[in-house]
Each structure stands twice: as structure tokens, then as C-alpha cells.
Amino acid sequence: MKLIRVGLPILIFTLLLASPAVALAQEEPAKYNFATAQGASNLQVIPGTETKGVIYFYNIDGNRITHISLEVVEAPDNWEVEIDPPLHDIEVSFGGDIITVTENLHAEPTELSSEEIEDVPEGMVSLAIPNRGYALAQPAYIIVRVPESEDVGVTGAIKINAVAEWLGQTGAAAIGQTRDFDFSVRTVYEITEEQIITPGEGFDTGKWLPWIILGVVAIVAIASISALALRRREG
């Protein structure tokens, strides 16, 4: 336990215990990076089923581990929204102490790659970073379950708030970052058939192949019968 309270007001207010200048000079400046990629934000779901959105987290410009906690701050009342991985505690060894951190996931500093990363650890993905290359990223899935009783054609707004924090800050004000992610989920009918056709130039031979075969068979049959009949008549 740490005791800081003083009994009487004094003239000097210590807002923090600054580290020695020499030690600071030898440290690399702390870079707290919070990088995300959000794919499709417009989702569809059939009432009674679930759909899934995804947010990727990576850390190629930082030199500290980014601890990220996610929270559903907006969703339709009767819809269920689950975040995977869920909020959980991890124990972190920091400066010789074991610290409990509550997070959904964390993004460790990783190197940027010019080529797609093939050796991808389980649970991570090789993410294409626009204009820069590829990086290992940690996905978080936003699973939306809609009750069967929900009407078709309803659009539900879902907002996920992400808070990024970093350990080891001793200043008066620690640095944090936040970011919101919006998803729009629309209920739709179950699609029972889908038909995508390769375009042809007015007429597509492949499209009509079964009927062509049927026609050829019929022609051969008719021709054979005609030939047989003609032969009998001539004979």
C-alpha cells in the first residue's frame, strides 16, 4: 500500500516524481501506437441467426504493448452483441512486479513486412496495410445475434468503444487512446437461391448445354427411327 496523504498543506505541490534526467536521456521515447482496420461495417442478418463483424488491431509504429478493452456502448435493446475475445484478466510481469491487466486483447509491437506474412501465429492474421506492406494483426469479432421475432428490414446501429492503454506511465497524467467503431446491421429474408451468371454475348452456349444435349439425343433418335423405317419400306 502506498501512502501519499500529508497532514498539513505545504507550499510545494509534487505532481509527480520525475525520473532522473540521465535515465530519461538514455531511454527511447515511448511510442504508444493504436492502429486498427475495420472491414465491412454494413452487415446483414436473418432474424433468429447471427452475423459477425471484425476489427483488426496491430502495432507497427509503437514500442510498447497496447492493451485494448472493448465495450458495446450502443445496440438495439433486444439484440445480443458479443465480443470475441471477451474481456478477461491477464497477468503481466512489469518491472519485476506481477500486474493484473483487464483487456480483450493486446497488440505487441511487430515489424512491418514488405510481403504477405506466411508464418502467422494462431489467432492472428497477416493484414495488408495500405501504402506500407503487411503486419501481424489481432482480430476482434463483433457477433450480433438477432431474435427470431425481429422484423425484416430493420436496421440496428451498434457502436463499439475501444480504449487503448499502456503500462509503465508514471507522470501526472497517463496517456490513453480511444476509438469508436460503428456497425449497421440490417435484418433480411433468408436467401434460398442465388444465381450469378457469367456474362456472354447475347447467347451463352454453356448456359443452354443441357438442352442442346437433349436436342441432339432427340435428333439422333428421330434420325435412327426414320432411317429404320425407310430401310424397311425400301426392303
Add this chain to the structure above:
Amino acid sequence: MTKRSIAVALALLLAALAFPLAPSPVMANPGSQPWYLTDFTSGADYLMDRGSGNGGAEVTITTTTPIVWVASLSGTDEASNIVLDMSGDWSVTLSAKGNKANATVHIGTLSGGSFTSKGSTTQALTANLQSWGFTVTTTDHSIAAGDYLAAQISATGADAVIDVLGATNSDSYIISPTAAPDYPGTVTISFTVTDYGSAGINFGSLDPNTSDNAETDQGATFDTGSHTGADSSTVLIDSSATFQTDGVAPGMTVVNTTDGSSGTVSTVDSETQLTLASALTGGSDNTFQSGDSYIIQSGAVKLTVGAETNVNCSIQIKGDALAITIASGTADSGSSSTTLVDADGDFVTNGVQVDDIVINATDSSTATITAVAATQLTFSGGLSGGSDNTFQTGDAYSVREASPAYTIDIGNAKWDTDSDVTGATAMTGTYAQITTSTAGSLTEQAVWHWLTVPSGQVAGDYTGMFYYQAIQQ
């Protein structure tokens, strides 16, 4: 086989080829996306649904009024999230009819209600409904964030009727080029806060606010030494320094402690030389003279939006109040939503009192203390505002004094984008915009902070949290 039978067979074969009866499905190119024309409308335009779908009636296009179809999903307009280049060969399947009519399919963008064609192909139609397959090549087909992919069909010669039912013929649809990015695009944002002090926002030690309105900036000392070069008001030379290795950066403050002057680093020329943005000011001679001592202070945090960020962003700041932590530790077995047990605690001796605030740092819940014992705190109202509102074994906690004398309101903290406190903005608990960034470009912004301590404030270590964010505009 006779000549007659052969002729009959050929005639039947030709008839089979000429009058096909029904289609069989095949798949589209992988990596491309289809949009199906519908007869559902959005304002003056029709919708084309991404992925699947069709309409309930035919759409007639007169020779005087082209029709625009705007990208949608499940019947709702779908704007591009980011800048997307959709140039390339679009595959078009058009089920249509129109005696002596020509249908021209344009593919392009819709912005502010105006359609712009990026490529087109004209197809001659017939009186009978038929599916036509052709390509529309678009060039310079860049869709800005917030704008829409769109297609327009115009008719010449006679009215054209577009079949969007797909009942007897194929649906009418367009398929994006295989190499085109996925629409509406992945939003990527990378935001880095560089803290030169490696210790959070560091205000050092402050006097209480009196008539002199005591203030200090985030003045963590970053590097020290003495000037070894010729006299200069803008160039600092220290033959023993390792400025680049130490991470000295533009925006940091150099203080000539010998004469009391200071300036801002403009460039780090080498391991041993810095150039200031302007001449030293505020000192007795405003000159680096041989032997003058200097210190370099971080002065600011640097906010960086990475070049991969593909949307325009607003860079913002907010803060929590700063308060004194009376006690901290981790919860032991026996803790709950209304009690905190810490066998290592010494709450009474340390001065924890009723009405102080206990904070569960693990789940971010808080409660007002109603009873204090040596190793146990009780808060009968229960924890609230957190994810589980319960102290579980191992949860981190802190206790803060509820009295205003132990809390510095966030409005006493200020920020600015230069090192002059004049014109600095008071912080609040809600986000305020610092600056903006442009999609696809690296953006760097230094931010300085100051803190004023209100009079009557109790001495101690005050801590809080400053939040920064880069969000899509």
C-alpha cells in the same frame, strides 16, 4: 442413313441451338463483387444491391430520361468508406428488350446527387427480352469516401425495358473488376502518441496557485550538456552529445541555463549539433557561448497519424480530473461488490475516510466508501460504472479523497500546438479537436500541455488520464 434423315437431324439440331429453354448457373469471377439492379428507389435514383437481390417489376427507360442505380446493401444506400479506385473491366449482364432501342450502360460515381460516368458500352436490344453480356471499361474510376458507386442506363432509338426480376431471364447486374478493392472499403487508422519523457504527461513540481497564477508545462528534462561551439543564437553544438541516439526531436525545448534563454529545436543536424527554429529568447544575452550549460526538455507530446490511414481524421483530446491516490493495492479473497479486503492494507492508518472514493482499476468501477476498517473497506451502495462491478481476487484498486481540495479539475489543464501558453485551450472531459489529417498522408502534430494548481489544493501526487484519439471525419 439417307440424305433425308441427315437433313432432318441437322434441322432439329439447329432448332435446339436456336431456341434454348432454360439457364443453368455458373459462378462469377472470384474476388469481384456483383451489384444487382432493382426497381427499389432512393430519392430520384434506383438501388443496386451488393451481393444478391432483384426487383419486383420491370424498369422502363425512356429516350429522354436516363436512370441511375446507386450502390446499396439490403435496400439501403451504401457509400464508400474510403477512397477506392474501381477502374477496370466491369462485367455487365443486362436483361432487356426494346424494338430498335439501344441501351447504353455507364458505370461511374454518384456524388452530391450527380452522376459521373467513368466508362460505358452500348448494346442494341431486340423486341424480345434477352440477356446480354458485355464489358464496360472504366478509367480514372476513383470514388471518394462518402460518395457512391453508381451505374446509369440511357436509351436511344426507342424506350428500353430493363428486367430486374430475373424470373425468366438472368437478373441484370454488374460485376466489379477482379483487381478492384472490396467496396465499401476497409477503414484503417493508425495513431501514435510519442512521449519523449517516457513517463506520461509530466508536469514536474508546482507551487499552489496564488496571484501569480503558477503554471508549468510538461517540462521533463530530456538531455543535458554544455555548448562547445562558436557563439550562436540558433545553433547548439556539444562535442560530447549524442542527440540522434538519444532521440532528440524537432519541437523539443532547449534551455540555456546559463543565461536563462530558450528556443525550440527545428532540426537535429547530427549527433552533436541542433538548430533552433528561431533565435534564443528570454535570457540575458540570448546566445549559446562556449561553456554555457543547456537542458533539452521534451516540452510536448507528438501525435502522428500513419500514412496508411485511409480516411480523413479529426485528432482530438480530452482529460480526466487529476486526484491524489490515498491508497492502492490488489483485492484479496473475501472482496465483493460492496467490500474490499486487502490483508496488506492499512486503511485507517493511511487516513482513508468515509465518503472517499474507491476505484476498481481492473473493471473501471467506482463506489463511495461507507465504512473503514484496517484491512477492509465497505461501500454499501455497491460498485458501479464498470464491466462487472465486483472486486475479484487480484483486481487492482485505488482510493481517492472525495474532497475538491484533493482533486484538480481537468479545466486547470491546457493544451496548445505551440510552446506559448498564450492562447492555450482549457481541457475538458469531452473531446476537442486539435487538428485534422488527410487520408493517405503522414501527419505529425506536437501538443504542449500546462497545468495550473488551484489555491487551497492539498499537497501530494496527483494523477489522472489524458486521452487522444484520431477518428474518421
